Amino acid sequence: MAVEVRIPTVFRRFTDGAPTESVEPGTLRDVIGELGSRYPNFEEQVLTDEGELHRFVNVYINDEDVRYLEKLETKVGDGDVVSLLPSVAGGLG
Numbered sequence: 001m002a003v004e005v006r007i008p009t010v011f012r013r014f015t016d017g018a019p020t021e022s023v024e025p026g027t028l029r030d031v032i033g034e035l036g037s038r039y040p041n042f043e044e045q046v047l048t049d050e051g052e053l054h055r056f057v058n059v060y061i062n063d064e065d066v067r068y069l070e071k072l073e074t075k076v077g078d079g080d081v082v083s084l085l086p087s088v089a090g091g092l093g
Contacts, residue, residue: 001078003031010086014042028059029072031082046084056087 002022007015015021016039023034036043046057052072053059059066060083066074076082 003076003078004081005031005035006081006083008084008086011042011045011084014045015039025077025080026075027072028061028066028074028076028082031076032072058085058087059083060085 003025005021005023007019007021012019015035021035021038023031026034032043032046046054046059048054053066061069061074061076062080063083066072
């Protein structure tokens with residue numbers, strides 16, 4: 001069994017339109033790296049130049065926010081679901 005990664009519409013232009021991808025288990029950093037090897041422009045959309053998560057990208061593993069777990073070092077196992085959600089800002093000014 002693999003890890004399912006759900007890719008939001010805004011990032012699909014970097015994954016050739018794929019709404020989901022299956023990757024090997026490991027850490028969240030491994031998952032993002034595997035997607036980056038498949039889609040060269042994907043990783044820079046999710047990670048900063050320093051290799052950390054962009055602050056405007058929320059990542060959940062099975063509905064748990066990785067910011068409250070081990071961030072990029074959070075373990076992702078068989079059957080887990082990783083959801084990438086861009087932050088939404090704005091409002092009426």
